[in-house]
Amino acid sequence: MEREYAQALSDSLARGTDEAKLVDGLVKHLKEEGRMKLLPGIVRELKRLQMETTKLAPSLEIASEADRASAVAGAKESGIATSDVTINPSLIRGWRARSGSVLVDRSAKQALVDLYQKITN
Secondary structure, eight states, rough: OOOHHHHHHHHHHHTTTHHHHHHHHHHHHHHHHGGGGGGGHHHHHHHHHHHHHHHSOOEEEEEGGGGGHHHHHHHHTTTTOOEEEOOTTTTSSSEEEEEEEEEEEEEEEHHHHHHHHHHHH
């Protein structure tokens, strides 16, 4: 039951419903139905849904700010369009884009690994 409440809340928030009004309405409904004990479970489910959404959302890591424009264009060409761009200091050069389980790695490290594998095989 908590999962259904959490999904309904998440859907309402995605449609742009005012968060304060939504929470007030939920608490009022739970009190009227005598189901206030469900509230902690609903909060847990909302956090789980948020983590899933964040994990599956497209993201782009760049080595430096200078790589931003070319990385966004390259990721878009690879089918991953996102505005969520972060600088990853562990990248020497290039970029990495992730969307769900798809990773497009155009970093210098990956280029070196590919070169090594070609030479040793």
